[in-house]
Amino acid sequence: MGSGENKVVLHGMWASPYVKRVELALKIKGIPFEYVEENLRNKSPQLLKYNPVHKKVPVLVHNGKPVCESLVILEYLDEVWSTGPQLLPKEPYQRANFRFWAAYIQQLLESIFKLFNADKEAHEKPLQEVHEKLRNLEDGVKEFYFPEGSPNHISAENLGILDVMLVSVLGPFRAKEEAFSVKILDPGKNPLLFSWIQALIELPLVKEVVPPHDKMVGVLQFLKQSGFKF
């Protein structure tokens, strides 16, 4: 679809991992968009109108029509902009595998949030859960995403849904570790995940979307101190 017929507006919030994945997908696919930063403590009437059920960001508004939920938006982008870079492969079995691991990376985010919500003294159990997910992810992607054993092929031209998901969850992993004084990603235990995320965050396209480290640490610490539930 040519960009001339399209108006794309993304309602987001700068620190949201869900928004980041849509922003990165739009950039990978080269889709021009307008960005509206929402104040989640005082949501705009448009956000409430476009996403009356969840009242959450991201919302993608395409030619006036809203699409909600980040993973739904990613698939919508691939379906409408079906020429050029694709986030998901077309072949059904491969596609199912990509969807499985994309959902698993989302589950990893949920485990990280559980860890954030636990008191410091009660970190052990949720931290074990995070490490177990990282281990499964490391083993899983080794088999089907990096059969040659390393993320050498990562480049701005061939990013897909798993790269998008990983950036949204682990792009700011150092900020998450610093804000919560916890070790999430251990290069010794997860060498492949570590080199994968490292290769990703060095790409200029990815640098454009990952929030600045200090700002991210600041907002996470602020949320933790104010008793926010992730």
Ligand SMILES: N[C@@H](CCC(=O)N[C@@H](CS)C(=O)NCC(=O)O)C(=O)O
């Ligand atoms: N399942 C949603 C989650 C989106 C979400 O949780 N967004 C948060 C920001 S990180 C939000 O808008 N929160 C506002 C609220 O809960 O009132 C998705 O994948 O898009």
